[in-house]
Amino acid sequence: MARRGPAATLGKLLGRGAGGGDAGHWRGMRTAALSTAEIDRLRGAARDQRRAIDAFLASTERATRRHSALLAAMPLPAGTDWRWRPPLLSTPLDPAVRIGPPNGEGLGDSAQLFHDCDLRAMILRQVPNLSATDLALYGLRLEVLGFSGGFLALSLPLPAEALDGLDRDHIIRLETEIEIERRIEVFARLNIKNGPNTDQQQAHLGWMQADRRNRHVSEFDLAPTEINPERLESAWLDLIFEAPAMNAVVLRDLVLSRHRRAQV
Structure with a gap:
């Protein structure tokens, strides 16, 4: 050459x-x-x-x-030693939209969609948050048209700092704010890979109601898990949408934090 x-x-x-x-x-x-x-x-x-x-x-x-400043000022439980808002909610993405993403793909490394729908009639895009009460600069909008699959999940990788010093005495706190066009049921699943194993915990975020901001706080207590602090490799959060056809979901904010369980 x-x-x-x-x-x-x-x-x-x-x-x-x-x-x-x-x-x-x-x-x-x-x-x-x-x-x-x-x-x-x-x-x-x-x-x-x-x-x-x-x-x-x-x-x-x-x-x-x-x-x-807004993230640092958020009222969180005493002893919070880590807090995080996904970069896709705070910095502009390029590209900022993905049409018909295949399974396991999305907006670069910031967010991936996992599904079994051959139609792929979906649009994933970053949108600006314009309300005076919004704490995140951007939101993430997922539009789903025809959906013939059995599952749809939005996966967000957690940074390495989430695993630094993490052990079974920690509680992971999830705070979300979601808008939807039609009533839909949403779950959140925390995944922590350590060695050959992946510990999973799932929380029900409830039935999201249309034409309102659906705010929800969940906690994942790591006490019953079998995580090995010496072998932690990666972690990610899945937002799972049940029966998502002909709907639009906007993730207006998401904050993960962790604090230690109160000692009795």
Whole structure:
């Protein structure tokens, strides 16, 4: 395969405009092989890109600080040592929509849909939260048209921090806020993989009612589980929707936290 010369790399970078080139392209640029005119053009492109990046960082910093402050200020049980809102509810996704996702796919690593519906008549999209009472910047909307399958679950991977120091004395608290178009039953299942085993606990979030914000708090007590703190590998949360056909579900907020069980 022919190696790409400096002129080709230069044209690729300049052709991308203010957003041109990732860090690898700039680091790999061999400036010694460039003419003075080419270097001047590249320096101009670099300045344009830096201005665009600086503008993006400035525009999102206020929202990021607001999100962090709101999450830190949430009233949670005494002794809470970890709290988390999924990134898809606090930062913009790209892409922000997925039409007809196959089983096990969704919006990148942020959320996956698991189902057995061959029709795949579903749309998963990130939407802005516009209410003055919303604590999350974004919501996640799932539209389901015809559904011929037997199960549908939205899976959210938990960060590594959720497992740091986790043991059977912990209680995992789940707080959700969900809107729906038609009445639907929703469950939440916490999955913790340790070694060859996966411990699962399920909570009934109830029958969601249309035209209202359905708020619910559930707790997963890890005391009866068989998790081994030395072998924890990963954890994820599944939101399971019963009979979801011809419905739309909007996850307006979801916060997971953990605290230790009160010692009696």
